[in-house]
Amino acid sequence: MILAGGAGTRLAPITHTSAKQLVPVGNKPVLFFALEAMRDAGIREVGIIVGDTQDEIRAAVGDGSAFGLEVTYVPQDAPRGLAHAVLIAEDFLAGEPFVMYLGDNLLADGITGLVEEFRREAPDALILLQHVDDPRQFGIAELNGDGRVTRLVEKPSEPRSDLALVGVYMFTDSIWESVKAIAPSPRGELEITDAIQHLVDRGLTVRPHVVTGWWKDTGRREDMLDANRLVLDTIESRCDGTLEEDVVLEGRVIVEEGAVLARCLVRGPVIIGKRARIADAFIGPYTSISDDAVIEHAEIEYSIILERARVVNLGARMESSLVGRDALITRSDQKPRAHRFMVGDSSQIWVI
Numbered sequence: 001m002i003l004a005g006g007a008g009t010r011l012a013p014i015t016h017t018s019a020k021q022l023v024p025v026g027n028k029p030v031l032f033f034a035l036e037a038m039r040d041a042g043i044r045e046v047g048i049i050v051g052d053t054q055d056e057i058r059a060a061v062g063d064g065s066a067f068g069l070e071v072t073y074v075p076q077d078a079p080r081g082l083a084h085a086v087l088i089a090e091d092f093l094a095g096e097p098f099v100m101y102l103g104d105n106l107l108a109d110g111i112t113g114l115v116e117e118f119r120r121e122a123p124d125a126l127i128l129l130q131h132v133d134d135p136r137q138f139g140i141a142e143l144n145g146d147g148r149v150t151r152l153v154e155k156p157s158e159p160r161s162d163l164a165l166v167g168v169y170m171f172t173d174s175i176w177e178s179v180k181a182i183a184p185s186p187r188g189e190l191e192i193t194d195a196i197q198h199l200v201d202r203g204l205t206v207r208p209h210v211v212t213g214w215w216k217d218t219g220r221r222e223d224m225l226d227a228n229r230l231v232l233d234t235i236e237s238r239c240d241g242t243l244e245e246d247v248v249l250e251g252r253v254i255v256e257e258g259a260v261l262a263r264c265l266v267r268g269p270v271i272i273g274k275r276a277r278i279a280d281a282f283i284g285p286y287t288s289i290s291d292d293a294v295i296e297h298a299e300i301e302y303s304i305i306l307e308r309a310r311v312v313n314l315g316a317r318m319e320s321s322l323v324g325r326d327a328l329i330t331r332s333d334q335k336p337r338a339h340r341f342m343v344g345d346s347s348q349i350w351v352i
Contacts, residue, residue: 001093002034003085004103005051005076019053021103022060023224023322024304026231027256027271027288029060030218031103035067041115043099047072047092049085081189083179086171095173100192102167106227108213111168118170123207125175125199128166130211138164139193141208149206152193154185163208165193166215174204221322221348228304229286232269241272251285273307284319 004021021031038046046069050057054075064071074089086093086100097118099111107128118126127149129141135156142151142161153159169192178198185191199206216227237252241259251268255261258275266272266283273291283289284301294310299317306325311318313331323329 001047002101002103003049004057005049019056025228027273034101037110039068041112045070047074049074049076051076082192083190083195087179097172100169104218105167106216124204125206126170128168129163130215131162132164135159135162152197154191154193
């Protein structure tokens with residue numbers, strides 16, 4: 001089961017017009033990494049929890065055959081908590097052991113080894129944990145001296161552990177009694193931490209697994225950019241596009257089919273999408289430029305540029321930026337000189 005129903009308010013305004021799970025890192029929607037992780041672990045039937053953005057999710061994923069999966073969509077009328085998502089998927093899951101994967105999360109090593117561990121050890125639940133710097137932002141697990149889970153707390157004000165719940169869980173059918181027994185939290189949601197705590201209180205086996213590779217919850221701009229960096233660190237150079245005069249590619253660079261580059265320096269790791277146009281530009285490390293984007297007379301690094309966006313005639317280097325679909329960023333020499341903006345709700349602009 002993959003959860004793809006959240007509103008993505010921390011990524012606004014990008015998510016005003018797009019599902020947060022479809023914002024790309026390394027030019028691939030975050031949700032696709034979850035689908036591929038399921039497939040690689042030998043899972044073939046996947047239910048996707050969808051909300052207000054379900055039409056976009058359905059259009060991107062289809063019936064799942066492109067991923068080697070059979071996909072069923074489970075609508076959720078409003079974000080009512082992770083345990084509520086489990087509850088409404090009971091008919092689909094049909095009492096089988098299952099993986100629950102948050103669709104805006106990325107795991108470096110996938111879940112294949114974890115699924116194998118779950119099958120081999122046969123606990124009632126397996127939860128993924130990772131040490132974090134600020135436990136107050138996460139659901140937190142407390143372990144005793146034997147490494148057993150004793151307590152789970154959602155975003156504690158005074159954390160007693162730095163082990164955050166990673167957005168991947170594995171359950172047997174023992175979870176149904178627990179999700180049906182808990183009450184909504186003060187924020188009005190059925191919390192998965194409460195359901196797992198109920199398993200613990202019932203004396204059932206909740207096995208912790210501390211993740212050693214990287215994990216990213218891509219809920220904020222900074223997280224998206226960092227996830228993009230981590231994904232781009234894994235690419236291998238490939239050029240299927242057209243390189244015109246005075247083009248220099250340094251390091252690991254992917255140029256997709258139909259892209260055209262002229263008079264530019266591209267210093268990888270960088271990926272340039274299909275039919276993109278790059279001219280009179282510098283593209284610096286850890287930049288993803290999506291399909292049909294245009295970068296001219298500009299310098300960009302450590303950024304994500306979405307489909308059909310245009311960045312032209314900038315007077316300064318742009319960095320650490322997330323530019324949405326069909327956006328235009330430019331500088332005008334028109335007099336009188338002034339900044340001119342058309343800015344959507346919840347946008348952020350830094351001017352130097």
